[in-house]
Amino acid sequence: MARIAFILLTHKDPEGLIAQAERLTAAGDFVSIHFDASAAPADFRKLHAALDPNPNVTFARKRLKCGWGEWSLVAATLEAVKAAVEDFPRATHFYMLSGDCMQIKTAKYAHDFLDAEEADYIESFDFFTSGWIKTGMKEDRLIYRHYFNERTQPKRFYASYNLQKRFGLAREVPADIQMMIGSQWWCLRRRTIEWVLDFTRTRPDVMKFFRTSWIPDETFFQTIVRHVVPESEIRTRTLTFLMFTDYGMPAHFYNDHYDLLLSQDYLFARKISAEASDLKARLGALWTQDDTGFAISNEGRALHAFLTGRGREGRRFAPRFWETESTLGRERTLIIVTCKKWHVAKRLVAELRKRHEVTAMEYIFDEMGELPDLGGIEKTKEKRNRHRRALMRMLFEHARTDRMLICLDPAAFDVIRDFAADKCETRLLEIECAFSDDYLAGHARRVGLAGQTTPPQVLEQVLPTIRADMAFESERLRDAEFEHFALMREDGSLEDNTRALVQTLDISFELAQELAQIEYLFKD
Structure with a gap:
């Protein structure tokens, strides 16, 4: 069975370090400590007094003054490693930790993982x-x-x-x-x-x-x-879960991150906030438990990027040259149907096709639907979005039409704004839908913010942010005051929805009313 010698580099908080060493050795593992030589001598004496009686704890023979970015950090690590190799002949693995790290799995899980x-x-x-x-x-x-x-x-x-x-x-x-x-947080065999x-x-x-x-x-x-x-x-990975902010600083974990941390495919996490006393207590009790099961969903980094990115999304400050020098054409009309529930927009377009002659493309900038051969510009979503005006102009020419309908996700605001600024006539129909918690949870799984085994407590915390994000996308469209904008609502009146369809699609009142009354249109 795996026995871990934890290589612990630290320079502060002797009480926390003592508690950490006692937790990690309680399951039969080992700890080798390098305590920075620049730290207070009284703190080092306190460490020795508390941990000397523990046979599974040792100290680096030589203490060094460490500085960020210096060789001294590596030298200190080597000193702690040498002490562990000499004093713990039964150690099978050596795991690099800091005082800010805590376990997010049990010792049994960690040992089984390393034995596998x-x-x-x-x-x-x-x-x-x-x-x-x-x-x-x-x-x-x-x-x-x-x-x-x-x-x-x-x-x-x-x-x-x-x-x-x-x-x-x-x-x-x-x-x-x-x-x-790579990251300095490693786990190596003896x-x-x-x-x-x-x-x-x-x-x-x-x-x-x-x-x-x-x-x-x-x-x-x-x-x-x-x-x-x-x-x-x-x-080529670390077994310590860590994330970084936009400014390159390690993200901290707090009391409400317990379920999120346990569902990640890692053994430890860094950094646990000094103020997260409840989280520390719960994680501290975890290491020696035997019967804890872990449902790994591993969505932590995607969730962090999503949650911290709201309100700080970059905006390009100049159009691309191939967009400013191209236009769809003054004589053309581009109809954009935007809806967060893609199946609702697709149903509307399908029913419109049955009743009316229309050239329509569904979410061609959001998913890889089939397009005609346009010389390679259609091959990837990245190319489609980068050369969107050129792509649409070629689609108009290929279809030999001056009227075309496409579907877009409301998140594609830059694309919508770009087409609205073109010399062609751009009409925009937003379809507003109701979002149940079940739908939002499914959406989170589809876009990678959650997995099938994500704990319900984690989902409950992120759902309000997803709902607010969707509301923001809708408000942004209305605040833009596009010239030809209409709104169709799931809970809107038949009269209002019919008027919106007539205004955008340029169809008869009778046909618009027929489309607005489709019973299954908004069903999930």
Whole structure:
């Protein structure tokens, strides 16, 4: 059975660290602690006094003063790893943690998970081609030597960096090493850890290189593990669930995230808010439980992106050149039917086709419905949206018509606004539907915000936001004050809905009334 030696790097909160170590060792696992040498001596003495009696806890033999982005973080990790290897010969896996991490599964689940596959879990992507670094310094992290800390000594850091660039003092990456990058939160087998330690003793050239690289905790283990372990035995992922804000900072978890965390396909989560006392208590009691089942839905990151993205969506500030220089034509009429429930708009269009001659395309910018061969512009949704005016002009020409109807999701506001600004006559019919909680839950599953096993408590928390988001999309359309806009409502009167259909579709009153009275039109 798997026995885990947790490698714990921390610099504060001795009481929380003591509680964390006692929880993790209660199920027979081990903890090796590196407590920052710059922390208060009294805190370190408190740690020792509380944890020395625990045979499953050890401390790094050498304490280092650690700084963000420095080699000292890797050196401290290696010190804790060496102590764990020496003191815990029964440890099968070594799991990197911080004081802000907490378990989101039971020890039994974690042990069974690690026993199920002979593999190492570490993010390990090609440094130069993967695009893992989104902003800031990239290859310059490696090819220049960094002797100062950017955060504590910014003037010296950039003076040294700029001097090296000015005098061409760039260095080469060790020739036989493929530089990799990834999260510093890994879980490695004992054999792998021993190979890494052997590497540190036999390759002083590589060690010297990493000592003056910048942010080596994101590259050192990620590179060396890939060098010493067969690729087939590496799972390029972390077992610690973490998310980042738009500003590149770790997102925090709070008391109402308990069900969300337990449903993720990870063993631990980072960062648990210091104020989330209820969450800490519930997660703390979880590790030693035996009979807890976990329904994995794994929608956490999609939910976070959805919830935090409301109200902060980017807007392009200039039309694309191929759109400004093209038009559908003054003599043409484009009818847009927009409805969040796609099946409702499709039913209306299908019934219209039965009773009236119309050229109609259903949600061609939202799904990959069949289109005629237009030279490749129709092959992907990305191409269709990027060249939307050109696509519509070609569809008009292919159909040899000056009137066409398309369906669009209300979320496609930029597309609707773009067509409304064209020289053609654009008519817009919004079909407003009622949304039950069951429908919204199904919508969340269809778009990846939830899975079939997402806990009901998580869905209950996100449904109001989804409902508000749909209301926002509708309000945005009406606030835009498009010239030819009409509204058809599920709960609207027959007279109002008939008038909206006549205005938009340019059909007879009798036909519009017939369409407005279709009994199954709004059925889910």
